[in-house]
Amino acid sequence: MRFHLHPLITIETGLFHAIISPGEIILESINNSNEFQRFLFLYISGNYSSLLTGINRNVGHFYVQRAFTAFQLLSILREAHHTIIFLEHDPSLFDGDGSSSLHEVARALKHAAKEAAVILYSRADNKTFRYLSNSADRVFYFIPQLKYQDHKHESGHSKVEKQYFDKSQAKLII
Secondary structure (H helix, E strand, O other), X not given: OEEEEEOOEEEEOOOEXXXXXXXXXXXXXXXXXXXXXXXXXXXXXXXXXXXXXXXXXXXXXXEEEEOOOHHHHHHHHHHOOOOEEEEEOOHHHHOHHHHHHHHHHHHHHXXXXXXXXXXXXXXXXXXXXXXXXXXXXXXXXXXXXXXXXXXXXXXXXXXXEEEEEOHHHOEEEO
């Protein structure tokens, strides 16, 4: 099966996908996707989640599990029976003893993708995300375009004060 996470991103069962993107794009996609509402959707977060509070809880068959250690994450992945498995990457799971399980988690994500569409998501690139995404079948990077607002001072000189993300101008690198 194929699912559209975003007009530029097609997610497929049987594949492990890794995505780096601003949270706004992912939240909008999850909250507005009719496809995700029809299937069993497992959202896995670690110690910290930047998306969970923004997800509409009326989204279909939506289940949440939290992993506080890499070993709990392994257990969740091995027991998952959902059509879509979405893992919000938390590098703190791999601190200390968890670093030794990175290889096992990468294998578990790949194995889970045999039966489901697996999505590993992160807002930013980091060492553990790169390691896990090396096993992914497809990797997507959304590069935000920053816009700058130009403000005039009383002296008449321009000063760039703010930058903001314009999601309509985001670039996708596959």
